[in-house]
Structure formats: structure tokens, C-alpha cells
Amino acid sequence: MPPATAFDALLVLSFGGPEGPDQVMPFLENVTRGRGIPPERLASVAEHYLHFGGVSPINGINRALIEQIRVELAERGEQLPVYFGNRNWHPFVEDTVAAMKSDGVRRAAVFSTSAWGGYSGCAQYQEDIARARGAVGEGAPELVKLRQFFDHPLLVNMFADGIAAAAATLPESVRGQARLVFTAHSIPLRAADRCGADLYARQVRYAASLVAAVAGYDDYDVVWQSRSGPPQVPWLEPDVGDHLSVLAQSGTAAVLVCPLGFVADHIEVVWDLDNELSKQAEELGIALARVSTPDAQPRFAQLVLELVEDAGTGRQPARVLGSQPVPAYGSSVNGQFCTAECQISGARPSAGSR
CATH class of the missing domain: 3.40.50.1400 (Rossmann fold)
Incomplete structure (x- = not known):
């Protein structure tokens, strides 16, 4: 039908x-x-x-x-x-x-x-x-x-193809060492707990495993971004900026950032990642490539x-x-x-x- x-x-x-x-x-x-x-x-x-x-x-x-x-x-x-x-x-x-x-x-x-x-x-x-x-x-x-x-084959393949395209933009000398980092919008822990014992976070981590497998990555990270509100209110962590600093300290030379939690390049992507995170990566001496969203x-x-x-x-x-x-x-x-x-x-x- x-x-x-x-x-x-x-x-x-x-x-x-x-x-x-x-x-x-x-x-x-x-x-x-x-x-x-x-x-x-x-x-x-x-x-x-x-x-x-x-x-x-x-x-x-x-x-x-x-x-x-x-x-x-x-x-x-x-x-x-x-x-x-x-x-x-x-x-x-x-x-x-x-x-x-x-x-x-x-x-x-x-x-x-x-x-x-x-x-x-x-x-x-x-x-x-x-x-x-x-x-x-x-x-x-x-x-x-x-x-x-979140587990639809077309969504998984779009992100996996985006990872390959983003990796190709990295300098060849560091491309093979790039760390794959998935990001999604953070939410307060009390909101996460409200819906099926952290349903959203589990779905994000699961989808990351699907995309990574199709893209050919055995190892990757799942982090969170764009938190707001009072600092005393706990949100899903680690934050992508904090995680980038940790990667820099461990000697990581290149990072692929995949905004898995977003189906479009809206403000959290073009400002938080393309602007703020990109500047941070430059200061840390890390080559950063951002994966496209489905748009x-x-x-x-x-x-x-x-x-x-x-x-x-x-x-x-x-x-x-x-x-x-x-x-x-x-x-x-x-x-x-x-x-x-x-x-x-x-x-x-x-x-x-x-």
C-alpha cells in the first residue's frame, strides 16, 4: 500500500x-x-x-x-x-x-x-x-x-558515509590515527532518568555502535555537548570540549567529530562544533574534521x-x-x-x- x-x-x-x-x-x-x-x-x-x-x-x-x-x-x-x-x-x-x-x-x-x-x-x-x-x-x-x-539503515549509512568523507579531509599524515568521537545533545540527568531509565542515552550509544561498525571503526567515544542551565544541575557527561582536552593530553593528533544526535546542521552544530570546538582543536594542535548530518x-x-x-x-x-x-x-x-x-x-x- x-x-x-x-x-x-x-x-x-x-x-x-x-x-x-x-x-x-x-x-x-x-x-x-x-x-x-x-x-x-x-x-x-x-x-x-x-x-x-x-x-x-x-x-x-x-x-x-x-x-x-x-x-x-x-x-x-x-x-x-x-x-x-x-x-x-x-x-x-x-x-x-x-x-x-x-x-x-x-x-x-x-x-x-x-x-x-x-x-x-x-x-x-x-x-x-x-x-x-x-x-x-x-x-x-x-x-x-x-x-x-535511530537504528534505521538509511540513517546509519548516511552517518557512516559522512565519516568517510570527513576523514578524507584530514591531513594524510594523521588520517589513520584519527579518533572517532560521537556527540549528541546533553540533557539533565533527572530528564534522562524520567524516560525509561536513560532511554535516550542508551539509544545514542547503541546507534553509535551501529554507525561505527558500518564505518569500520572498532574503537570510538560517545560524548555530549551543548549543555546549559545552572552548573550545579548534573547533565550527561563527558562534555565534548572536556573530552577533546583529554584526547590532546594523551597525544591524539586528529579527531573526527560525528554529531550523531542531530539530523540537521542547526545552531548546536554550526556554532558549538564548527566554531567553538574547532577553535579549541586549533589551540590544542589537533586536526579536527566534522562529519555532516543528513540535512x-x-x-x-x-x-x-x-x-x-x-x-x-x-x-x-x-x-x-x-x-x-x-x-x-x-x-x-x-x-x-x-x-x-x-x-x-x-x-x-x-x-x-x-
Whole structure:
């Protein structure tokens, strides 16, 4: 059964980001509303966006991905309207779902731009869906969130190919000695504990093992990045910057940094890695190459449509299987893949940037 016969539409649901200097502070205030983040912290994060003209790459990347999905659908001879909605900035998901209702959409698949379980990666997107449907009211389309895809073969292969391409940019004299380091967004430990006993962190480590195996690396590191909030609040560690210093002390000459936790080159990638970590590596005398993310690759569009077909037909999803036990997806709640603990709002990460 093609996706067009199972769903009336596809909704790409993402985090959102500013698209001009005057939007930066309102966007950050939306992200952090009700969390008591000091204004000076917001001003500090705002500088990351202003460095790039006040524009987050994330909306442009998502629009490019949507266009690639449309190209893939056309090549398959299938028709499926594709919509775009965000949690924190225009186009807001509430407005998008209202437009979908007006267009006569009754049942839509929802692809959220996170591969992971846990609160921020999965359950919060379910909350977005519920909030949008509630705002639209009677006649709102049914919205079916697609599965977590951290172990999908296309995702694994995109990152593995990215590692090979990044390694080729390193000086030949140190290329064979490069240390592979996977990064993902850190979260507070209390948030990690809330969702299936550290579900998110286990999925990241598992996916790293899959990508490393395909890329041909027996040894690698998994670290975390982009933490924020009060220093007394413990987050997932080690931090990528601290780890880079440790590698330098051990004599490491080259590092491949793979931002496995991110499906797009948004602010945490282009600022935290391409800017701050790159400068640190230069000061430490380490050759650093950053691995590309899926962004709007044709294979990423194919992945999205495979998830749509899985949900529409009930077929077994494609997965790369590793030597470790597959981390649980959590129990199904109204057809969604998150643990019951993650359905409860609460222990949310403090403001970072996206």
C-alpha cells in the first residue's frame, strides 16, 4: 500500500528557529517560557544566532527536506501533500494543523525531526501534536506520529558515509590515527532518568555502535555537548570540549567529530562544533574534521517515506541490528512509541540553542 492511500498528508514537525535578527529574542523567550531562565543567559545564546545574521539554519534545512520528499514522491508517482509545522516558531504547528483541517485532511503521518526516544526527542512532540489538535478543535485531523528511527539503515549509512568523507579531509599524515568521537545533545540527568531509565542515552550509544561498525571503526567515544542551565544541575557527561582536552593530553593528533544526535546542521552544530570546538582543536594542535548530518539528502527523504509506509501498512520497520540488545522503544501509548514516564510533562532541559 503506497503512503498516499494510508494517509491524507504528511506533517514535518520540528523545533523551529528564528529567520532574522528581530526574531531571535522572541524565539528564545518562546523556547524558555515558564522556566525562569535569566535574561543574561538568553542574551548569551542570542549571540550564537546573531553571529549568523540572526538566522537559524533549521527552517531552511527542513524546507529543503520537504522539497526533496516531494521530489521522491513524484518519482514514485505518488501524491501526498507535505506540510511543515514548528513547536517554537513560525510556521507554528497549531497554524499548520488548522490549515490541514481547512484543506480537508483527515489523517496525517507526523515525522518529527528527532531520531530518539525520551522526553525532548519523542514525548514533547506528542504534546505538540495534542496541543495543536486541541487548538484546532472539532474536525482536527488525526495525527499519527512516526516511529523513532535511530537504528534505521538509511540513517546509519548516511552517518557512516559522512565519516568517510570527513576523514578524507584530514591531513594524510594523521588520517589513520584519527579518533572517532560521537556527540549528541546533553540533557539533565533527572530528564534522562524520567524516560525509561536513560532511554535516550542508551539509544545514542547503541546507534553509535551501529554507525561505527558500518564505518569500520572498532574503537570510538560517545560524548555530549551543548549543555546549559545552572552548573550545579548534573547533565550527561563527558562534555565534548572536556573530552577533546583529554584526547590532546594523551597525544591524539586528529579527531573526527560525528554529531550523531542531530539530523540537521542547526545552531548546536554550526556554532558549538564548527566554531567553538574547532577553535579549541586549533589551540590544542589537533586536526579536527566534522562529519555532516543528513540535512536534506535524498536518502533522508527516502527514510521519511519508508517510515510513512511502515505506519500505513503495518510492515516490520527496517532496522540495523547490532551486537548489543536494542534499546526499548517504550510501550505504545495511543499508537506512539514512548515510555509512560515520558508522557508526563516535567523534567525538561534548560534552554540551549537550536
